[in-house]
Amino acid sequence: MAASCVWKSCDQDRKKAACESAVVVQFSNGNLKNTDHVDFSLYRNIDVNNPRKKSRRIVVAETERLSYVANNFGPESLKCNTLCKYYVGVLDRKTKRMEVHNAQLFNMHPIIPGEYIPEDKTSKSIATSYREKVDSLIEAFGTNKQKRALNSRRLNLVGSEALHNAVAKAADGIIEQRGVEALEQDVAQSQAQNDVMHHLPPCYADASRPEDVYPFDELLSPVEYAALEEAGCKLADLSTEELQKMEQEGSPKTVLLLLQTLPMNAEARECQARCAWYLGQLIKLSHQKRNINRKAFGEGCPRVVHNKIMRTFTIEVFNSGRLQSMVPTSMRVKLAAHCLALLLHVGQWTADLTLLQRDLGLTDTKMVEVAKSMGLRLSRRYPGVGDVLDIPGLEEEHRLATLELPLVKYDQSRRRHKRKKMS
Incomplete structure (x- = not known):
């Protein structure tokens, strides 16, 4: 007859300190086969008084070839953490008791050595660099449908740049005619009136x-x-x-x-x-x-x-x-x-x-x-x-x-x- 197990939440254990959420990671470029040669590190935000920052975590994985980074905030974080609640159970084979911990999912992205990102660049420039890499892969190995979509997007980008240049040229003409101070006064008065x-x-x-x-x-x-x-x-x-x-x-x-x-x-x-x-x-x-x-x-x-x-x-x-x-x-x-x-x-x-x-x-x-x-x-x-x-x-x-x-x-x-x- 199979032995019975007892389900136990870690929040109910008064002898332990406050439980840290368990970390469940997945790698964006493949599956991890051997965990013995990977060193994981977890970093938390030091601002514990701010309710928006105290729950921020960063997970770092170091291997012999590559380093991986993931976080639970920002545009690269997984949205499933806010939509669902995940748990991880740890079974003690001797006592037949299972401790259930809160869990968060992290998507690990590799950091390629040699790539340097200036500190003054924003996440938008990083996303643009990633997009350029994907576009180059589509040009080399993409299907005909992917290449047509890439050409269409680039044509739209050229059209938006032309529109932006035309608007900028028109704005420069208006500024030369009326002056910067007059335009600032009009904007300030309009904003005050709207307020x-x-x-x-x-x-x-x-x-x-x-x-x-x-x-x-x-x-x-x-x-x-x-x-x-x-x-x-x-x-x-x-x-x-x-x-x-x-x-x-x-x-x-x-x-x-x-x-x-x-x-x-x-x-x-x-x-x-x-x-x-x-x-x-x-x-x-x-x-x-x-x-x-x-x-x-x-x-x-x-x-x-x-x-x-x-x-x-x-x-x-x-x-x-x-x-x-x-x-x-x-x-x-x-x-x-x-x-x-x-x-x-x-x-x-x-x-x-x-x-x-x-x-x-x-x-x-x-x-x-x-x-x-x-x-x-x-x-x-x-x-x-x-x-x-x-x-x-x-x-x-x-x-x-x-x-x-x-x-x-x-x-x-x-x-x-x-x-x-x-x-």
Whole structure:
């Protein structure tokens, strides 16, 4: 009767150290018959804190005639390691126990002595050199079908090179006519405009009503709006002395203006108070830089609102062996656009750009660019016109943004031409 064997995973053995994955190699130019005259070496990446590099391995095989190298990263690595999971079993004939180890497959490529590859060459040049060798073999020993395919590929390569030369010649002509500085300014302005458009809130330019252009539910969902009930009630019940204390503590002037102009209608008053609290959190977030956590929003921030802000306005970066949340410069533009859209809803489709720009710490040019990208009509409020509240800074000349239908379409090319002419 055959003896029974026991299957055992190496991860379950507490007496051993952490198991290294077994290595299964195959040679690209043949099969290995005698392993006694081959020396294998395994190298690992020393950066164990980086999750992308700590699993990188290089296998080297030394023989009397050739050396072979393989790795599990880069374009030459086998894709099957990411698609499947491999195991290797080691049977102990005495104890009849089999240890099962994780395994990785490596494809060994020979390194021909005498070939020198400069250090400044990239993997693309290496691949090109290999392609040239294969092409020379096809020319000498290939079939007629392979030779026709080779000629066709070379003709296409000649055509692409001719096209590249024509494009390069045309680009040189444009550079001579306009100059490098003018082209760099056009590219920078186009990229800035695309970045701003990418971070705008959802816009429906064909809407028939102003409230449908930037829907309120896209800025604050019904669930998030309901979660702000307690925070909004506290702001709505603040006294004059408490508002003055907030002003002395450096609270955003945009939030103070909303709290000092709360409407008498109960529903509108509650809506404006909730928006003022949410707006204050967005302005506070714009001044945060790195390692943002829940404590940065205070104790009264609902979890659903906190998750929405972190998901929408922050990104995760890898730093010092852990993930951290931060607000990059591009997200500050997104914050400005969402704050402006929220102010339009509570301000009868008019918002004070100057106050918002100062609270967010943006430049006046960037704030105007955001407003124009949103299709808003710009105007100015001069001192002495309208009711002046007891907030420092409102007695100055301020820039206003108004949402009117149809949305204003600003001509970017005309603006660039005017700046170029003035310079």
